[in-house]
Amino acid sequence: MNPVRRLLVSLIAGGLLCLAFPTFDVWVAAPLSLTLLAWAVTGLGAGRGLLAGVLFGLAFFVPTLSWSGIYVGALPWLALATLESLFIGIAGALYGWLSRAGRVRPLAFALVWVVTEGFRARAPYGGFPWLKLAFSQADSPVGRLVALGGAPFVGFVLALLGGLLALAVQRLLASRRAGSLGAGMPWGPVALPVAAALVLGVAGLAVPLPTDGQAAQFLGVQGNVPKAGLDFNAQRRAVLDNHVAATWQAQTDIEAGLAPTPDLVVWPENASDIDPVRNADARDEIAATVTRLGRPLVVGGLLEEPPGMVSNVSLLYEPGQGITDRYVKRHPVPFAEYIPNRSFFRMFSAEVDRVSRDFVAGPSVGVFDVTGTAGQQIRAGVAICFEVAYDDIMRDAVQAGANVLLVQTNNATFGYTAESPQQLAISRVRAMEFGRSVVHVSTVGQSALITPDGTAHQVTALFTQALVRGALPLRDATTVATRLGEAPEWAAAAALALLLVLQARGGTHRSGPAPRADDSEDSTEDKEAHDRDAA
Incomplete structure (x- = not known):
């Protein structure tokens, strides 16, 4: 296949990957997309790759991140x-160079993918890991592997699976062109990578995702906002009042015996954009709510501090004590919560x-200690909003002793788009990765209670006032992924570095030009035909 057609296949493969993520949720599109990409880039070399x-x-x-421009424009x-x-x-260039001999290299493809995905999650300005491959796999058998090696391991397995299928396709086409397709065709070279891919595809079913534990x-509380868009907080008092009113209605149901007494109540990010430390009205409303609840309340709010800056915070209120703990968002979003190189x-x-005014980055991990009614x-x-996508922030909380995770978010600035379902999918993957229940609460939806097996319960609709309530297990056991931390990524980086060095050293001993991309399959066919004749 000539290079132009290969580039077209790469374009199609990228479009196919969109279907793996919410709101399409066709998880099998991810490995199929990478199959096409691996097959198309093999033999292209660095430049075309x-x-x-x-x-x-x-x-x-472009389509999957379209929500990022819903109110701020296309730029x-x-x-x-x-x-x-x-x-x-970068991934295409590296793999195109590693595979320039024209043979699909599944392991090299998988290593390149996971390393460049890790790089994307860290740079620039702290990276943007939002659409990691793993976050499309909350409902797939492959997704369960996240408990063994985290999101990077799931990405590696998906890329390896895609590379194996691409190898099978290449071998099948080579045999067909060589004229050996038929009853006498040696199916082993094709069947082996397909069988390996199938094993990888179902291996996650053997990974336990326990949901036991003291409940x-x-x-x-999803209080809702007056209107969607960037100006939702122009009516900050209305947003606070909505959350107060919804909480008081929930307490009325509790007092009537229609709902259980909560051990912990959670409001989302931006529930109080009026600084409750410095504003008496906001402070009094929240204090009255906590008094009536008689239970601890976690409030997402903004504080007018330090001087000249703002803090995006989670505040723990306890009856009769006021604010007893706080967490300041550690990873403010560049170009949204602060402007680098303004x-x-x-x-x-x-x-x-x-x-x-720029938002300040918090200094420490947030873990709130609360004693339940029993x-x-x-x-x-x-974790606040986009922080759920960062491996280290979520892992730090678990390693600091968290036995349940709170994800407080505000999706009002993204309207009726796929951003909120994409975020909920990330929380589901985190539940499986760390073996923890997740209370995922949004100002406008989607909110849900998530058990440690990744199942989302009581998923709410967008831009409605709603409650999610119920029992979730508290778990202290740590998953393999939690204990390994970043080790799988560093191992992949070391392995890729070794491959690159070996490739570079091997290239210095070769003579003659590298095969052209459109000749690579023919070169493979000739080699396989020669091998069969020799046998």
């Missing part, structure tokens, strides 16, 4: 999609000054 990877990335990221959306596509371009009652980016768009010790690890 780079172009193929970028085309794949654009076809994937930020397309800039983000293009930046993310460049990382796929605690949780109440998540003067430089102002040259491209004055919209950067919509963020008039004496249970609830140690709630806190």
Whole structure:
């Protein structure tokens, strides 16, 4: 197949990957997409591989990240999609060079994918891991492998699976062109990678995802906002009042015996954008709510501190004590909560000054200790909004002793888009990865209670006032993924570095030009035909 057709296949493969993520949720599209990408890039070399990877990335990221421009326009959306596509371009260049001999190399493809995905999750400005492959696999057998090696391991397995299928396709086409397709065809070379891919595809079914543990009652309050969009917080008092009113109605049901008493009540991010430390009205409303509940309440809010900046916080209120603990968001979102290199980016768009004050980054892990009504010790690890996508932030909370996770988020600025379902899918994967229940509460939806097997319960609709409440298990056992931490990624990086060194050293001993991309399959066919004749 000539290079132009290969580039077209890469474009199609990127579009196919969109179907793996919410709201399509066709998880099998992920390995099939990577099958096409591995097959298309094999033999292209670094330059054409780079172009193929970028085309794949654009076809994937532009539609899947369309929510990022819903209210701020096309420039930020397309800039983000293009930046993310460049990382796929790096993957295409590396694998195109490693496979320039024209043979599909499944292990090399998988290593390249997981390393470049890890790079994308860390750079620039702390990275953007939102659309990691693993986050499309909450309902698949492969997704269960997250408990063994985290999101990077799931990405590695999916890429390896895709590479194996691409190898099978290449061998099948080579045999067909050599004229050996038929009753006398040696099916072993094709069947072996297919069988290996099938084993990988179902291996996750053997991974246990226990859901036992002492239960605690949780109440998540989705108060809703006056309107969607960037100006939702122009009516900050209405947002606070909505959450107060919904909580009081929930307490009325509790007092009437229609619902159980919660051990912990959770409000979402931005439930109180009026600083409750410095504003008496907000402080009094929250205090009255906590008094009536008689139970601890976690409030997502904004604090006018430090001077000249803002803190996105989670505050723990306890009856009769007020604020007893706080967590400051550790990873503010660049270009949304703070503007890096503001003067430089102002040259491209004055919209950067919509963020008039930068948000400060918090210094420490957030774990709130609460005693339940039956004496249970609830140690709630806190993540605010996009932090759920960062492996280290979520893992740090579990390693600090969290036996349940709270994800507080506000999706009002993304309207009726796939952003909220995508985020909920990430929380589901985190539940499986760390063996923890997750209380996922949004200002506007989707909210849900998630058990440690990744099952989402009571999923709410967007832009409605709603409650999620019920019992969730508290678990202290740590998964293999928690104990390994970043080790699988570093192992993959070391293995890839070794492959690159061996490839470079091997290349210095070869003579003659490298095979052209459109000749690579013919070269493979000739070799296999020669091997059969020799046998």
